[in-house]
Amino acid sequence: MDGDRCLPDERAQQGSGPAVIPVLWRLGSMDGAQTRLHEALKTEVVKKLDGDGLEVALVELQHGRDDTSYSLHVCPSSYTADGAQTTDLLALAGFQRGRCGFLTGRECYAKDVDETLDPEVFAPAFVRAYGAFRQAEHHLETCGILLDLPEGWGFFRGRHSRRRQRGSPGPSGDGHTSSRRERVKDASDERFAYVFTWIEGGRDRGWTTHYRPMPLPLSPEVRATFDYLGLREFEQCPEFDFAQCFWRFVAFENDDAIVESNAGFAHRGFDSHATHFSAAIERLLEVHRELVPFGMSFLHPIATSPTGTSMPEPSGPRPTLLREGSVPYAYDVAISFAGTERALAEKLAERVRAADFEVYYDDFSPAHMWGKDLIVYFDDIYRRRSRYCVIFISKEYVERVWTNHERRSAQARALQERGREYILPVQVDTTELPGMPPTVHRLQLKEHSIERIADLLIQRLRQRG
Incomplete structure (x- = not known):
């Protein structure tokens, strides 16, 4: 690998994939938008870090007396032998590949960002x-659906980016x-009904998969x-009594009986x-949930919905989803307590x-915490992902190290709420x-049973639902 690049041979990390090879393509000139991300009359690296396979820098660029912008520069230092790469997600989130003078190598992925963005929060x-x-990607490929990946291995191999298109061509009709x-x-x-049909006529011959969310509307x-x-x-699908459906088509390939x-x-x-x-939709929503606090997403356009939920509601307990509204909550309530x-x-x-709300309680997800x-x-959890936080206030709670970490995170969030209730103390x-x-x-525990407190909390959650 080129020694000026952020991926010299001794740092290139990958599984069973091919070895990193030297830069084979000339770095072209940048357009105006890219130039503004990398060049200015005065530049300053505000914060820089290197870890978890990413080199990241927040840069302040002063283009004139009253013209200052900020850009985030990311150089991945690892790749996998197959599938989606970090470069694919960066490109989908709006980053542009280009020459870079702020990181170790000659190239990076950069994006215009707000000055408040913290690389130490963004990177993890x-x-x-x-x-x-x-x-x-794994769940979708099992379903026969390939993700549209814009970059591939080009960045890591010193070559042009190469887009991976979806496999099967679409139909000529509907x-x-x-x-x-x-x-x-x-x-x-619990979330969808699926129907598999064969269609044949005109230029189309193949299978249509019909998707019907249960119920609509979608967020x-x-x-x-x-x-x-x-x-x-499709507005009037005959497979669902002429109700709305979503669909995709797989064209029949190879009429040769030998193959x-x-x-x-x-x-x-x-x-x-x-x-x-x-499960695939859940994971994609999780990607969005991680990126949207930084003004990024791979979903375009992103809008908030006055009605509906992020996924159709099942009859039983639902998995973690984006909640209604502009704030991407994973939990309706998080519980902070001492042992x-x-x-x-x-x-x-x-x-x-049991009332069908999402609750963060540590014993509900021990495997999810493993290794984090x-x-x-x-x-x-306590600063970003929950609509409310219930704190059990006790002498033990105030004296414990971990509960004080949780308390500080919850109080930081309460400050951001500007007077709207977030912490519900017991x-x-x-x-x-x-x-x-x-x-x-x-709520005083000596005055209310825990069952009564739970009922009051459920009432509060329904009022805000």
């Missing part, structure tokens, strides 16, 4: 987003209207996710939908979860909570 969030993106149409099979999960985020996946909307056609591929993909498609109050916290969590940096993880004894004024109303 992006790593999480990329992990979710890879999981979504995927429904045909001289011959046959319903082959159907399936469903803008899920609609944008469908758009990214290439799912089209196997793609029929097996098409059928296996459909058969996997009931166990993999909803002495675990029994109370568990009763509260179980009762609220818990300081970062808990800060994310007073276990007479201990004062640092940073909480005595005028904030607390």
Whole structure:
């Protein structure tokens, strides 16, 4: 690899993929937008870090007396032997590949950002987003759906980026209207109904997979996710009593009886939908949830919805989803407590979860915490990911190290709410909570049973729903 690049041989990390090779293409001239990301009359690196496979820098660029901008520069230092690369997600999130004088190498991916963006917060969030993106890719490929990947390995191999297009060509028609149409099979999960049909007529010959969310309407985020996946909307689908559906088409390939056609591929993909498609949508929403606090997403356009939810609501408990509105919550409520109050916290969590709300309670997700940096993880939960935070205030709570980390994160969020309630305190004894004024109303455990407190919390969540 070129020694000036951010991926010299000793730092290039990958699994079983091919070795990193030297730069083979000339760096072209940048357009005006790219130039503004990298060049100015005066530049200053505000913050720079290197870790988790990413070199990241926030740069201030002064173009004139009253013209200052900020750009974020990212140079990935690892790649995988197959599938989506970090460069693909960077490009999908709006970063542009170009020459860079702020990082170790000659190139990076850069994007115009707000001056408040903190690289130390962005970097781990992006790593999480990329992990979710890879999981979504696996689920979708099992369903026979290929993600549109714009970059590939070009950056790592010193070559031009090469886009991976979706495999099967689309139909010439609408995927429904045909001289011959046959319903082959159907399936469903908690979120979607699926129908697999064969159509043959005119220039089209192949299979249409129909998707019916249960129920509609969808949120803008899920609609944008469908758009990214290439799912089209059809208003009067005969497979669902002429109600709306979303659909995709797989063209039949290879009429030669000697060589196997793609029929097996098409059928296996459909058969996997009931166990993999909803999980893929969840992971893609998780990618969006990680990126959107930084003004980024791979979903375009991003809008907030006054009605509907991010995924169709199932009849049973729902998995973690984006909540309604502009703030991407993963949990309706997070519970912060000391070990002495675990029994109370568990009763509260179980009762609220039984009412079909998302609750963060540590024993609900022990495997998810395994191997994570818990300081970062808990800060994310109590400062960003929850609509409300219930704190059990006790002497033990104030004295514990971890509960104080949680408290500080929750209070930082409460400050951002500018007077709107976020922390819902439950007073276990007479201990004062640092940073909480005595005028904030607390539910006294000596006056209310934990069941009554849970019911009041459910009432509050429904009022805000």
